[in-house]
Amino acid sequence: MVGTNHERPGKHTREKTSLFGLVSYQPRWVIVLLLLTLTVSVVGLRISWNSGLRRVDALVQDAERALAIPTKVDPAGPRDPAEVEAKIREWTGAKIVLPRDEQLFTYNGVAREKMGRLPVVVVRLSFSGEPYLLLVVRKEMIRGSRSPGSLFSQSGFLSGEKDGKSYVFWEREGVSYLVVTGAELEHAFDLVRRYFT
Template identity: 50%
Template sequence: MSGDAETQRSSLFGLWNFRPRLSVVLIFLTLTVAVVGYRMLRDSGTRRVEGMAREAQRMFAASQKAGTKGVPLDPGVVEEGIRGWVGVRVVLPRDERLFSYRSATREKIGKQAAAAVHLAFGEESYLLLIVRPDTLRGGKDSPLFSESSFLSWEKEGISFVYWEKEGLLYFLVSNADLTHTFDLVRQYFT
Protein backbone atom coordinates (compact mmCIF):
# COMPACT_ATOMS: atom_id res chain seq x y z
CA MET A 1 0.00 0.00 0.00
CA SER A 2 1.28 3.38 -0.85
CA GLY A 3 0.60 6.75 0.64
CA ASP A 4 0.65 8.28 4.05
CA ALA A 5 -0.99 6.50 6.90
CA GLU A 6 -2.75 9.78 7.61
CA THR A 7 -4.56 9.84 4.21
CA GLN A 8 -5.71 6.23 4.55
CA ARG A 9 -7.68 6.92 7.69
CA SER A 10 -11.31 7.94 7.32
CA SER A 11 -14.28 8.15 9.58
CA LEU A 12 -17.81 7.03 9.04
CA PHE A 13 -18.96 10.53 8.15
CA GLY A 14 -15.88 11.54 6.16
CA LEU A 15 -14.54 13.91 8.77
CA TRP A 16 -10.84 13.20 8.18
CA ASN A 17 -10.76 13.05 4.43
CA PHE A 18 -13.08 14.23 1.70
CA ARG A 19 -13.89 12.03 -1.29
CA PRO A 20 -15.62 14.10 -3.97
CA ARG A 21 -16.61 11.14 -6.17
CA LEU A 22 -18.29 9.34 -3.32
CA SER A 23 -20.09 12.54 -2.32
CA VAL A 24 -21.39 13.06 -5.86
CA VAL A 25 -22.62 9.46 -6.05
CA LEU A 26 -24.39 9.71 -2.69
CA ILE A 27 -26.06 13.00 -3.65
CA PHE A 28 -27.18 11.49 -6.96
CA LEU A 29 -28.62 8.40 -5.22
CA THR A 30 -30.44 10.55 -2.67
CA LEU A 31 -32.03 12.68 -5.39
CA THR A 32 -33.01 9.59 -7.38
CA VAL A 33 -34.75 8.02 -4.38
CA ALA A 34 -36.54 11.31 -3.64
CA VAL A 35 -37.79 11.67 -7.24
CA VAL A 36 -38.97 8.05 -7.43
CA GLY A 37 -40.73 8.37 -4.06
CA TYR A 38 -42.47 11.57 -5.15
CA ARG A 39 -43.68 10.00 -8.38
CA MET A 40 -44.98 6.93 -6.57
CA LEU A 41 -46.86 9.13 -4.12
CA ARG A 42 -48.28 11.29 -6.91
CA ASP A 43 -49.37 8.27 -8.97
CA SER A 44 -51.03 6.59 -5.98
CA GLY A 45 -53.84 9.18 -6.22
CA THR A 46 -54.42 8.22 -9.84
CA ARG A 47 -54.60 4.52 -8.95
CA ARG A 48 -57.04 5.19 -6.11
CA VAL A 49 -59.33 7.25 -8.35
CA GLU A 50 -59.22 4.57 -11.06
CA GLY A 51 -60.18 1.93 -8.50
CA MET A 52 -63.08 4.04 -7.25
CA ALA A 53 -64.16 4.66 -10.85
CA ARG A 54 -64.27 0.90 -11.53
CA GLU A 55 -66.43 0.35 -8.45
CA ALA A 56 -68.72 3.25 -9.38
CA GLN A 57 -69.08 1.90 -12.91
CA ARG A 58 -69.97 -1.54 -11.53
CA MET A 59 -72.61 -0.04 -9.20
CA PHE A 60 -74.05 2.11 -11.99
CA ALA A 61 -74.33 -0.89 -14.33
CA ALA A 62 -76.03 -2.92 -11.59
CA SER A 63 -78.55 -0.15 -10.95
CA GLN A 64 -79.28 0.12 -14.68
CA LYS A 65 -80.02 -3.61 -14.84
CA ALA A 66 -82.20 -3.49 -11.73
CA GLY A 67 -84.16 -0.52 -13.06
CA THR A 68 -84.76 1.26 -9.76
CA LYS A 69 -88.20 2.76 -10.34
CA GLY A 70 -90.80 3.55 -7.77
CA VAL A 71 -91.62 6.21 -5.23
CA PRO A 72 -88.88 8.86 -5.05
CA LEU A 73 -87.14 9.27 -1.71
CA ASP A 74 -87.18 12.50 0.26
CA PRO A 75 -83.78 14.28 0.01
CA GLY A 76 -83.74 14.77 3.80
CA VAL A 77 -84.04 11.03 4.38
CA VAL A 78 -81.24 10.38 1.89
CA GLU A 79 -79.02 12.98 3.59
CA GLU A 80 -79.58 11.38 7.00
CA GLY A 81 -78.66 7.98 5.59
CA ILE A 82 -75.47 9.41 4.08
CA ARG A 83 -74.60 11.07 7.37
CA GLY A 84 -75.02 7.76 9.19
CA TRP A 85 -72.89 5.83 6.70
CA VAL A 86 -70.16 8.35 5.91
CA GLY A 87 -70.21 10.35 9.14
CA VAL A 88 -70.39 13.79 7.52
CA ARG A 89 -73.39 15.96 6.69
CA VAL A 90 -74.03 16.27 2.95
CA VAL A 91 -76.48 18.68 1.32
CA LEU A 92 -78.21 17.38 -1.82
CA PRO A 93 -80.10 19.47 -4.39
CA ARG A 94 -83.76 19.85 -3.39
CA ASP A 95 -85.48 20.79 -6.66
CA GLU A 96 -88.14 18.06 -6.90
CA ARG A 97 -89.09 19.07 -10.44
CA LEU A 98 -85.57 18.25 -11.65
CA PHE A 99 -84.22 15.64 -9.21
CA SER A 100 -85.68 12.33 -8.16
CA TYR A 101 -83.77 10.24 -5.60
CA ARG A 102 -84.46 6.59 -6.32
CA SER A 103 -82.33 4.79 -3.73
CA ALA A 104 -79.43 5.21 -1.34
CA THR A 105 -77.22 2.38 -0.16
CA ARG A 106 -74.21 1.93 2.06
CA GLU A 107 -71.12 0.77 0.18
CA LYS A 108 -67.48 0.07 0.86
CA ILE A 109 -64.80 1.12 -1.61
CA GLY A 110 -61.70 -0.76 -0.55
CA LYS A 111 -61.52 0.02 3.16
CA GLN A 112 -63.36 3.32 2.86
CA ALA A 113 -66.95 3.99 3.90
CA ALA A 114 -69.13 5.19 1.03
CA ALA A 115 -72.71 6.02 0.12
CA ALA A 116 -74.22 5.37 -3.31
CA VAL A 117 -77.19 7.54 -4.27
CA HIS A 118 -79.13 6.58 -7.39
CA LEU A 119 -80.89 9.61 -8.78
CA ALA A 120 -82.56 10.90 -11.90
CA PHE A 121 -82.16 14.35 -13.38
CA GLY A 122 -84.87 14.77 -15.95
CA GLU A 123 -84.86 11.52 -17.92
CA GLU A 124 -81.21 10.64 -17.27
CA SER A 125 -80.04 8.22 -14.56
CA TYR A 126 -77.04 9.02 -12.37
CA LEU A 127 -75.07 7.44 -9.58
CA LEU A 128 -73.60 9.78 -6.98
CA LEU A 129 -70.89 8.02 -5.01
CA ILE A 130 -69.75 9.78 -1.83
CA VAL A 131 -66.60 8.44 -0.19
CA ARG A 132 -65.00 9.48 3.07
CA PRO A 133 -61.26 8.90 2.75
CA ASP A 134 -59.44 7.20 5.59
CA THR A 135 -57.16 9.48 7.51
CA LEU A 136 -53.76 8.18 8.50
CA ARG A 137 -53.05 8.17 12.25
CA GLY A 138 -55.76 10.66 13.04
CA GLY A 139 -54.33 13.38 10.81
CA LYS A 140 -56.11 15.17 8.03
CA ASP A 141 -55.91 13.29 4.73
CA SER A 142 -54.40 15.19 1.84
CA PRO A 143 -56.43 15.56 -1.35
CA LEU A 144 -55.68 13.12 -4.14
CA PHE A 145 -55.34 15.85 -6.73
CA SER A 146 -54.50 19.14 -5.10
CA GLU A 147 -53.91 20.97 -8.38
CA SER A 148 -57.38 20.45 -9.81
CA SER A 149 -60.87 20.93 -8.52
CA PHE A 150 -62.56 18.55 -10.99
CA LEU A 151 -61.58 15.52 -12.99
CA SER A 152 -63.87 14.38 -15.77
CA TRP A 153 -63.54 11.68 -18.38
CA GLU A 154 -65.54 9.32 -20.51
CA LYS A 155 -64.97 5.59 -20.83
CA GLU A 156 -67.02 3.11 -22.84
CA GLY A 157 -69.88 5.60 -23.19
CA ILE A 158 -70.07 6.32 -19.46
CA SER A 159 -69.27 9.78 -18.10
CA PHE A 160 -67.37 10.29 -14.85
CA VAL A 161 -66.96 13.51 -12.90
CA TYR A 162 -64.82 13.47 -9.76
CA TRP A 163 -64.41 16.29 -7.25
CA GLU A 164 -63.42 16.83 -3.64
CA LYS A 165 -65.42 18.98 -1.28
CA GLU A 166 -65.22 19.44 2.49
CA GLY A 167 -63.04 16.38 3.00
CA LEU A 168 -65.23 14.02 0.96
CA LEU A 169 -64.67 12.49 -2.47
CA TYR A 170 -67.58 12.64 -4.92
CA PHE A 171 -68.15 10.68 -8.12
CA LEU A 172 -71.04 11.31 -10.47
CA VAL A 173 -71.48 8.53 -13.03
CA SER A 174 -73.90 8.54 -15.94
CA ASN A 175 -74.40 7.37 -19.48
CA ALA A 176 -75.36 10.95 -20.40
CA ASP A 177 -73.02 13.20 -22.36
CA LEU A 178 -69.88 14.22 -20.44
CA THR A 179 -70.54 17.92 -20.96
CA HIS A 180 -74.07 17.56 -19.59
CA THR A 181 -72.84 15.58 -16.58
CA PHE A 182 -70.09 18.09 -15.84
CA ASP A 183 -72.52 21.01 -16.08
CA LEU A 184 -74.87 19.23 -13.67
CA VAL A 185 -72.06 18.96 -11.11
CA ARG A 186 -71.01 22.59 -11.47
CA GLN A 187 -74.55 23.91 -11.29
CA TYR A 188 -76.08 21.79 -8.51
CA PHE A 189 -73.41 20.01 -6.47
CA THR A 190 -70.65 22.59 -5.91
Protein backbone atom coordinates in the same frame (compact mmCIF):
# COMPACT_ATOMS: atom_id res chain seq x y z
CA MET B 1 14.52 5.46 2.34
CA VAL B 2 12.09 6.61 4.94
CA GLY B 3 8.94 4.39 4.97
CA THR B 4 7.14 3.30 1.86
CA ASN B 5 5.45 6.61 1.37
CA HIS B 6 6.47 8.70 -1.61
CA GLU B 7 5.85 11.91 0.32
CA ARG B 8 8.63 14.03 1.66
CA PRO B 9 9.35 13.34 5.32
CA GLY B 10 9.03 17.04 6.20
CA LYS B 11 5.65 17.60 4.54
CA HIS B 12 2.63 17.17 6.77
CA THR B 13 -0.64 16.30 4.93
CA ARG B 14 -3.92 17.88 6.05
CA GLU B 15 -6.95 15.65 6.20
CA LYS B 16 -10.16 17.24 5.05
CA THR B 17 -13.25 16.41 7.08
CA SER B 18 -16.83 16.79 6.13
CA LEU B 19 -19.62 18.34 8.10
CA PHE B 20 -20.55 14.92 9.48
CA GLY B 21 -17.04 14.10 10.65
CA LEU B 22 -16.16 11.80 7.79
CA VAL B 23 -12.53 11.68 6.77
CA SER B 24 -11.44 12.61 3.24
CA TYR B 25 -14.33 14.72 2.07
CA GLN B 26 -15.02 14.09 -1.61
CA PRO B 27 -17.50 16.42 -3.29
CA ARG B 28 -18.26 13.90 -6.04
CA TRP B 29 -19.88 11.53 -3.55
CA VAL B 30 -22.02 14.32 -2.16
CA ILE B 31 -23.28 15.18 -5.64
CA VAL B 32 -24.01 11.51 -6.39
CA LEU B 33 -25.88 11.09 -3.09
CA LEU B 34 -27.91 14.27 -3.64
CA LEU B 35 -28.90 13.15 -7.15
CA LEU B 36 -29.81 9.70 -5.84
CA THR B 37 -31.96 11.23 -3.08
CA LEU B 38 -33.71 13.49 -5.57
CA THR B 39 -34.37 10.58 -7.93
CA VAL B 40 -35.85 8.44 -5.15
CA SER B 41 -38.09 11.35 -4.08
CA VAL B 42 -39.39 11.91 -7.61
CA VAL B 43 -40.06 8.20 -8.09
CA GLY B 44 -41.86 8.06 -4.73
CA LEU B 45 -44.10 10.98 -5.66
CA ARG B 46 -44.87 9.39 -9.02
CA ILE B 47 -45.78 6.07 -7.39
CA SER B 48 -48.02 7.90 -4.93
CA TRP B 49 -49.77 9.76 -7.78
CA ASN B 50 -50.27 6.53 -9.74
CA SER B 51 -51.59 4.83 -6.61
CA GLY B 52 -54.30 7.50 -6.30
CA LEU B 53 -55.21 7.09 -9.96
CA ARG B 54 -55.47 3.31 -9.61
CA ARG B 55 -57.72 3.62 -6.57
CA VAL B 56 -60.05 6.05 -8.30
CA ASP B 57 -59.98 3.94 -11.47
CA ALA B 58 -61.07 0.85 -9.52
CA LEU B 59 -63.83 2.87 -7.85
CA VAL B 60 -64.99 4.17 -11.25
CA GLN B 61 -65.16 0.62 -12.67
CA ASP B 62 -67.27 -0.56 -9.74
CA ALA B 63 -69.53 2.50 -10.04
CA GLU B 64 -70.02 1.87 -13.77
CA ARG B 65 -71.12 -1.69 -13.02
CA ALA B 66 -73.52 -0.42 -10.35
CA LEU B 67 -74.94 2.16 -12.78
CA ALA B 68 -75.57 -0.57 -15.36
CA ILE B 69 -77.69 -2.57 -12.91
CA PRO B 70 -81.33 -1.53 -13.31
CA THR B 71 -82.77 0.15 -10.24
CA LYS B 72 -85.64 -1.38 -8.38
CA VAL B 73 -88.68 0.86 -8.39
CA ASP B 74 -89.43 1.98 -4.86
CA PRO B 75 -93.18 1.70 -4.22
CA ALA B 76 -92.99 4.77 -1.97
CA GLY B 77 -91.72 6.83 -4.89
CA PRO B 78 -88.74 9.17 -5.02
CA ARG B 79 -86.86 9.92 -1.82
CA ASP B 80 -86.84 13.25 -0.07
CA PRO B 81 -83.42 15.00 -0.36
CA ALA B 82 -83.37 15.63 3.41
CA GLU B 83 -83.80 11.89 4.05
CA VAL B 84 -80.94 11.08 1.65
CA GLU B 85 -78.72 13.71 3.31
CA ALA B 86 -79.50 12.23 6.75
CA LYS B 87 -78.51 8.73 5.57
CA ILE B 88 -75.25 10.05 4.07
CA ARG B 89 -74.46 11.95 7.28
CA GLU B 90 -75.25 8.87 9.40
CA TRP B 91 -73.11 6.49 7.35
CA THR B 92 -70.14 8.71 6.44
CA GLY B 93 -70.31 11.82 8.58
CA ALA B 94 -70.34 13.95 5.41
CA LYS B 95 -72.40 17.11 5.56
CA ILE B 96 -73.69 17.30 2.01
CA VAL B 97 -76.44 19.57 0.75
CA LEU B 98 -78.28 17.98 -2.16
CA PRO B 99 -80.08 20.06 -4.78
CA ARG B 100 -83.78 20.56 -4.04
CA ASP B 101 -85.13 21.33 -7.52
CA GLU B 102 -87.83 18.66 -7.87
CA GLN B 103 -88.33 19.33 -11.58
CA LEU B 104 -84.68 18.57 -12.37
CA PHE B 105 -83.67 16.10 -9.64
CA THR B 106 -85.22 12.83 -8.52
CA TYR B 107 -83.57 10.76 -5.78
CA ASN B 108 -84.38 7.13 -6.51
CA GLY B 109 -82.48 5.49 -3.68
CA VAL B 110 -79.67 5.57 -1.17
CA ALA B 111 -77.76 2.52 0.06
CA ARG B 112 -74.61 1.57 1.88
CA GLU B 113 -72.60 -0.77 -0.32
CA LYS B 114 -69.10 -2.14 -0.64
CA MET B 115 -67.21 -1.38 -3.84
CA GLY B 116 -63.98 -3.27 -3.96
CA ARG B 117 -62.84 -3.10 -0.36
CA LEU B 118 -64.35 0.32 0.31
CA PRO B 119 -67.60 0.98 2.14
CA VAL B 120 -69.42 3.68 0.17
CA VAL B 121 -72.79 5.39 0.15
CA VAL B 122 -74.46 5.06 -3.25
CA VAL B 123 -77.10 7.63 -4.19
CA ARG B 124 -79.10 6.88 -7.32
CA LEU B 125 -80.52 10.03 -8.81
CA SER B 126 -81.91 11.39 -12.04
CA PHE B 127 -81.08 14.80 -13.44
CA SER B 128 -83.35 15.91 -16.28
CA GLY B 129 -84.35 12.27 -16.78
CA GLU B 130 -80.74 11.03 -17.14
CA PRO B 131 -79.60 8.46 -14.50
CA TYR B 132 -76.62 9.40 -12.32
CA LEU B 133 -74.81 7.60 -9.55
CA LEU B 134 -73.27 9.60 -6.70
CA LEU B 135 -70.75 7.80 -4.49
CA VAL B 136 -69.74 9.28 -1.16
CA VAL B 137 -66.65 7.89 0.59
CA ARG B 138 -64.70 9.12 3.58
CA LYS B 139 -61.26 10.11 2.33
CA GLU B 140 -59.39 7.98 4.87
CA MET B 141 -61.19 4.92 3.49
CA ILE B 142 -59.56 5.50 0.10
CA ARG B 143 -56.18 6.66 1.40
CA GLY B 144 -55.81 4.24 4.30
CA SER B 145 -53.79 5.58 7.22
CA ARG B 146 -51.69 7.89 5.07
CA SER B 147 -51.55 11.66 5.37
CA PRO B 148 -54.83 13.59 5.20
CA GLY B 149 -53.82 15.50 2.07
CA SER B 150 -55.58 15.24 -1.26
CA LEU B 151 -55.01 12.31 -3.59
CA PHE B 152 -54.58 14.78 -6.42
CA SER B 153 -52.79 17.91 -5.26
CA GLN B 154 -52.55 19.39 -8.76
CA SER B 155 -56.28 19.87 -9.29
CA GLY B 156 -59.59 19.89 -7.52
CA PHE B 157 -61.30 17.48 -9.92
CA LEU B 158 -60.44 14.32 -11.78
CA SER B 159 -62.77 13.65 -14.69
CA GLY B 160 -62.85 11.44 -17.73
CA GLU B 161 -64.72 8.96 -19.86
CA LYS B 162 -64.39 5.22 -19.72
CA ASP B 163 -66.40 2.54 -21.55
CA GLY B 164 -68.98 5.08 -22.69
CA LYS B 165 -69.56 6.43 -19.17
CA SER B 166 -68.46 9.79 -17.81
CA TYR B 167 -67.16 10.36 -14.30
CA VAL B 168 -66.13 13.27 -12.10
CA PHE B 169 -64.17 12.73 -8.87
CA TRP B 170 -63.53 15.45 -6.29
CA GLU B 171 -62.64 15.80 -2.62
CA ARG B 172 -63.95 18.26 -0.09
CA GLU B 173 -63.82 18.53 3.72
CA GLY B 174 -62.49 15.01 4.33
CA VAL B 175 -64.92 13.33 1.95
CA SER B 176 -64.44 11.99 -1.59
CA TYR B 177 -67.26 12.16 -4.13
CA LEU B 178 -67.70 10.41 -7.47
CA VAL B 179 -70.45 11.02 -10.01
CA VAL B 180 -70.87 8.48 -12.83
CA THR B 181 -73.33 8.74 -15.71
CA GLY B 182 -73.98 7.68 -19.27
CA ALA B 183 -74.35 11.35 -20.28
CA GLU B 184 -71.55 13.34 -21.88
CA LEU B 185 -68.62 14.37 -19.71
CA GLU B 186 -69.41 18.04 -20.22
CA HIS B 187 -72.90 17.55 -18.73
CA ALA B 188 -71.57 15.54 -15.78
CA PHE B 189 -68.90 18.12 -14.99
CA ASP B 190 -71.41 20.96 -15.29
CA LEU B 191 -73.79 19.15 -12.91
CA VAL B 192 -71.04 18.74 -10.31
CA ARG B 193 -69.79 22.30 -10.69
CA ARG B 194 -73.24 23.91 -10.47
CA TYR B 195 -74.97 21.77 -7.86
CA PHE B 196 -72.42 19.90 -5.72
CA THR B 197 -69.44 22.22 -5.19
